[in-house]
Amino acid sequence: MGGFTSKDTELSNMSNAGNLFSTFLSKQFNPTAAAVAQEWHTMFRGGGYPQADAIFDTGTNLVFQSLCDQIANAGCIFHGGNIGVDGDGFKILASGLAVTAAATVVPATLMLVDVLGWMRVTSITVTSAQSTIWGEAFTASSSTGLLLTYAQDWQNFSKVRFTTTGTLPTGLSLNTDYWLVRQGATTSKVATTYANAIAGTVVAYTDGGAGTHTLTCRLPRSSSGAMVNAIFFNPQSTALGAGTPGLSLGYTNSAGTQSRATPSSPSLPIGKTAAPASHILYSGATGAGKFGPFVPLQAADGGIRSVETIRNNATYTSGMYSVALVRRLAIIPVQVLGQAVMIDFTSNMYPSYPKIEDGAALYWLLKSGVATPANAAIDFDLNFGWS
């Protein structure tokens, strides 16, 4: 469900059947610093509607944190709820519009992304590759359902799979997706679908199995990693300290090939010294190591399934950065002050039918054509349809 087979089925669904949801919002650029022309910034922490995020600078160092639109304080763009009975359906983005009346914002480019998860890096003075944490051992017990106990604080609704040295607890199977229903900082129950997780319908406790059990996070959407890219950005309101490190990832690609690496030729992405809030660290106008907005991938890779290591090869003197895994959905150029740009993503203009999966955490990235002022507002509409 979700897609259309013809223009007539699109019309029939989006207008006749009313399978249409529209957002009419206004988002501000980051609150503390203006952008330099040709830099990319996230609009996660900007104010407006939706409100600023309060999550991307939280969490344990290097631990993967899954993200969906149900997470409190995520500040993502709402898109009308889930379509699939199990929370596994999708909508398409039919059309969009963006406009600003804030002086010196145009020209700019907005990129709509689904943020799948992130890893915060606070150990910024470590210059070797640092291993990320996507899973760990757990014990199983009973507490009005099967209760998992572990050490890390995994995000609510994280999508996971289980392995064991012995036998998994009854109700859990190998090579099967489950969703955590967070109970506390080190405990979760388990649901068999995303929809069940939201509803609080969890796996019953029968036994704890045998052996050592391990949970491993998967990307909550686009789980194969196809079309998934990474960004390094400053997630907090204060600037990073001095430093111009080369930034790189060790990752598993969307085909499942491990030990892939950010290419170092012609240059690793190089972080900006004293990068301000929201800045995508290696983006900018000139100089070696400028990319944007995504970290380049090893040749022929189509996306990132998981990240195993993160490295800054020189120190930042203070602050933190986060690495987010995102899927690009759409681009809307903002061209002239006050003149809205409309894009039809279904037919003549840009027929890409961007896929909005259930639970998608939608945000804007913005490339500044000029020195975008702090708090500059951009109004936008997004129109979603489904079958």
Next chain:
Amino acid sequence: MGEPKSNADRKGRFVGKSKGTDQDSADSPAVFVFVDGEIGLKTQAEIERAHNEGRVLFRSFNKNLTVNTTAGFAQDLSGLPGNPVAQYFAGASGESTLMSYLLNDKGLDHGPSIAGYRKFVHIVDLMTVTAALAPSTLRLCDYLMFYPFIGLDEGLMELTNSRSYTRYEAREGVQIALIEQNPYAGGATVRLGYTNQDGVSGRLTPIVQLNSNLVGGAIATSNSTLAGASGDFMPLQSGDYGVQRVDTIEFFVGDVGTVCVCLVKPLISLPIYETTAPCQYDLWNHFGMLPEIRNDAYLNFIFKPSAAGTGAVTNTIHGNLTTIWEAR
């Protein structure tokens, strides 16, 4: 969160006196048999057929910007002169008051109610010859219900919900617009308590900074550069995307003046690019959809200019609204 509300839920079998085939359904009384799947604007050919068969209504409007406008500050056009006639959010202070086309408020003419059939916006024309009014953006909204004449005194105020709106399910994206009624000085901060799309009460908006636009009808939360402003609508708590009702309003920094809390269903945003180029939008071709107009909808615009302008009765936005509806 659950699944979105689908209009398909409202379809079905309407039992009545006839299943007519005449084409002038706009002035026909209401009740007839409607079998799900037999009718509807389901194909591009049926859009053409609606026009060919006369299931189409063309109406013009003109609104006069008699108030000063400021770049990036949104303005409600329902209270300004012109056609349709102005309305002033009159009602008991802080009490829910319904808005409708037939009841008394009028709004943009979209024709009579057609029970059991659905009506859609197909084409909108917009133009202005006033330099200060272009470029600009107009958001076409269905105004559902409002809580008028709320003072900006510091503290928490309970609102009275004696009525509930009926045209939309809350989960279809109903939003809150805060509209200036009696001018304030500026700088107030406010938070609303509301019941969300799923009927969960006790939801809270973030604290929002109001602008200093001293004009009746200004959208109090809009400003293109003000930290803490939120645009045309009050932002909702994380995870929410619709509002059933507003329960409380709390000012943390107070002010003089009064505001109106208005629940609106935004339908489509449309730009005016320049004074020399009238704009015409075929919503199917430009946006890939036909927004539905519910029976008895009160339609009007929220307007946002990108330049400052001095109010004058000659500052006019002209336009036409073309609606089509299903066959019998």
